[in-house]
Amino acid sequence: MEGKVTILGCGSAMPTWQNSPSGQVLELCDKSFLIDCGEGVQIAMRRLGVRTAHLYSVFISHLHGDHCFGLIGLISTFGMMHRTQPLHIYAHADLEKLLRPWLEYHCADLTYEVIFHAINPRKKAVIYEDRTISVETVPLKHKVPTCGFLFYEHHRRQDAQTGEFFYETTKRYAYCSDTMYNERMVEQLEGVKTLYHEATYIDEHLTRCKGTMHSTARQAAMIASRAQAGQLIIGHFSARVDDHELFLNEAQEVFAATVLAEEGKTISI
Amino acid sequence: MEGKVTILGCGSAMPTWQNSPSGQVLELCDKSFLIDCGEGVQIAMRRLGVRTAHLYSVFISHLHGDHCFGLIGLISTFGMMHRTQPLHIYAHADLEKLLRPWLEYHCADLTYEVIFHAINPRKKAVIYEDRTISVETVPLKHKVPTCGFLFYEHHRRQDAQTGEFFYETTKRYAYCSDTMYNERMVEQLEGVKTLYHEATYIDEHLTRCKGTMHSTARQAAMIASRAQAGQLIIGHFSARVDDHELFLNEAQEVFAATVLAEEGKTISI
Numbered sequence: 035m036e037g038k039v040t041i042l043g044c045g046s047a048m049p050t051w052q053n054s055p056s057g058q059v060l061e062l063c064d065k066s067f068l069i070d071c072g073e074g075v076q077i078a079m080r081r082l083g084v085r086t087a088h089l090y091s092v093f094i095s096h097l098h099g100d101h102c103f104g105l106i107g108l109i110s111t112f113g114m115m116h117r118t119q120p121l122h123i124y125a126h127a128d129l130e131k132l133l134r135p136w137l138e139y140h141c142a143d144l145t146y147e148v149i150f151h152a153i154n155p156r157k158k159a160v161i162y163e164d165r166t167i168s169v170e171t172v173p174l175k176h177k178v179p180t181c182g183f184l185f186y187e188h189h190r191r192q193d194a195q196t197g198e199f200f201y202e203t204t205k206r207y208a209y210c211s212d213t214m215y216n217e218r219m220v221e222q223l224e225g226v227k228t229l230y231h232e233a234t235y236i237d238e239h240l241t242r243c244k245g246t247m248h249s250t251a252r253q254a255a256m257i258a259s260r261a262q263a264g265q266l267i268i269g270h271f272s273a274r275v276d277d278h279e280l281f282l283n284e285a286q287e288v289f290a291a292t293v294l295a296e297e298g299k300t301i302s303i
Numbered sequence: 304m305e306g307k308v309t310i311l312g313c314g315s316a317m318p319t320w321q322n323s324p325s326g327q328v329l330e331l332c333d334k335s336f337l338i339d340c341g342e343g344v345q346i347a348m349r350r351l352g353v354r355t356a357h358l359y360s361v362f363i364s365h366l367h368g369d370h371c372f373g374l375i376g377l378i379s380t381f382g383m384m385h386r387t388q389p390l391h392i393y394a395h396a397d398l399e400k401l402l403r404p405w406l407e408y409h410c411a412d413l414t415y416e417v418i419f420h421a422i423n424p425r426k427k428a429v430i431y432e433d434r435t436i437s438v439e440t441v442p443l444k445h446k447v448p449t450c451g452f453l454f455y456e457h458h459r460r461q462d463a464q465t466g467e468f469f470y471e472t473t474k475r476y477a478y479c480s481d482t483m484y485n486e487r488m489v490e491q492l493e494g495v496k497t498l499y500h501e502a503t504y505i506d507e508h509l510t511r512c513k514g515t516m517h518s519t520a521r522q523a524a525m526i527a528s529r530a531q532a533g534q535l536i537i538g539h540f541s542a543r544v545d546d547h548e549l550f551l552n553e554a555q556e557v558f559a560a561t562v563l564a565e566e567g568k569t570i571s572i
Contacts, residue, residue, distance in 0.1 A: 077343050098409075
C-alpha cells in the first residue's frame with residue numbers, strides 16, 4: 035500500500051529562516067495522521083494544500099512548545115472550516131489541562147468534538163487501532179516525558195495454497211523525536227520500513243547534544259542501522275547548523291539510505 | 304524622524320497559501336513595538352531577520368486567536384535567546400489569565416520578566432509613554448472588546464525667534480483592527496500620518512462584512528479620507544479573496560494614498 039509523509043516543520047526549538055517547529059502528516063491506508071504540532075503547522079498545511087478531511091488523529095510526542103504550540107490554532111481553524119468529525123489527540127495528560135481553558139475561551143462554538151487521550155510516554159503500549167493500522171508508543175529519553183510512535187500496518191491475506199486467511203503485519207513508520215541516543219529502542223524498531231529519527235546536532239556538538247538530551251545525525255543513523263530500517267529520515271535540525279547537507283553527510287557515513295526532512299517535502303515510505 | 308512598519312502577517316482568521324494571521328513591527332524613535340501576535344509571528348520575525356533587541360512592548364488589540372496565538376511561542380523563543388530586558392504586554396486582562404499557566408509550564412526558567420498591563424479596550428486612554436512616544440487606545444467595534452492603538456511622537460523643539468522650548472506632537476501611526484466601519488474613530492485619528500485599517504472584505508461581501516463586524520476596503524478608505532490621513536495601509540484580508548489588487552483598487556477609488564499590507568513588506572510611515 036502506498037504511504038507517504040509530508041514534512042510541515044523540521045526545525046528544533048528555535049525557528050530559523052529555513053526551519054519551523056516540528057510537525058508532519060503521515061498518510062497511510064487512506065487515513066491521515068498528524069504527528070506533533072509546533073507553531074505554524076496549520077499554516078504550513080494550508081500553504082501546502084494538505085488535505086485534512088481524513089485527519090482524525092493527532093499524536094504529540096511531548097509537551098515542549100516546539101511540538102505542541104500549534105494545536106490551539108489548528109483546532110480553531112478546523113472549527114472555522116466547519117469540521118464535523120471528532121479530532122482525537124493522543125498526548126501526555128497535561129496537554130488537556132493546558133488546552134481546555136483556551137478551548138473554552140477561544141473555541142466555545144466548535145462544530146466538532148476534540149477528544150483527548152492521555153498516554154503514558156514512559157511505557158510501550160498500543161494507543162490506537164483501526165482495521166488496518168495500529169500505533170504503539172516508543173519510550174524515548176528526553177528532558178520531559180517523551181515517546182515516539184510506531185505505525186504498524188495490518189493486511190488480511192489469503193494463503194494461495196491452503197486458502198487460509200492470516201494477517202500480514204508491517205512496521206511501516208516510526209517517529210522518534212526528541213530523544214538522546216538510546217539503543218534500547220532498537221529491538222522495538224527492528225525491521226521498520228521508514229524511521230524518522232531526530233538529528234538535532236552533528237558530531238562537533240556532541241557535548242551540547244548530551245546536555246540537551248538530543249541526538250546527532252550519526253547517532254540517528256546508528257539507530258537506523260542497528261534496527262535494519264529500510265530508510266531513515268532525519269530532522270529537528272538545530273539553528274546552529276545552517277547547512278543541512280552536514281547532517282546528511284554525517285548520517286550517510288553510517289546509513290546510506292538517509293534522506294533529509296525539508297519543509298514541504300513529501301517522502302514516500 | 305524615520306519610522307517604518309514591517310508586516311509579519313496580513314491575513315484574517317483563516318490562514319491561506321499567502322496570508323498568515325496578524326502581526327506587525329513598528330519601528331519609531333529607535334524603539335520597536337510589536338502590534339498583535341498571531342500564530343507564526345515569531346517565525347516570520349526570524350525568517351525576515353527582524354531585530355528584537357529594542358522590542359520591549361507588545362500591544363494586543365483583542366483576544367481572537369489570529370491576534371494572540373503566537374504570543375506563547377514568541378515569549379518562549381525570547382527565553383531561548385537569553386533575553387534579559389522585560390517584555391511588556393498590553394492587552395485585555397483575560398490574556399494574562401490564559402497565558403500564565405502556559406508560562407508556568409513551558410517557560411518556568413525564563414531569563415527575563417513578562418509584565419502584563421491590563422487595558423480596557425472600550426475606553427480611550429494613554430496606556431504607554433516614554434520620552435518621545437505615547438500610545439493611546441482607540442476603541443473599536445468588533446465581536447469582542449477590541450481597541451486600536453494610536454502612536455504619538457513627541458519632540459522637544461526650540462523656537463528660533465524666542466528661544467523657547469516646546470513640544471511638537473505628531474499622530475504618527477494608528478493601527479485599527481479588527482473593526483466594523485465606525486465614524487466615531489475619525490476625530491481621534493484626525494491628521495494621522497499613517498493609518499493601518501483592516502479591510503477584511505470588498506464590496507461584494509458587504510452582508511458578511513456586517514455580520515462578522517469587519518470592514519471593506521472601501522470603508523477603510525472612507526475612514527482614512529475623513530480622518531485626512533497621510534497614508535492608508537490595508538490588511539487582514541479574508542481567505543475568500545485571493546487577489547489582493549481587488550482590495551487595493553476598491554480602496555484607491557476613495558483614497559489614493561493606499562498601500563497593501565503584504566507579508567515581509569516594510570512600509571515607511
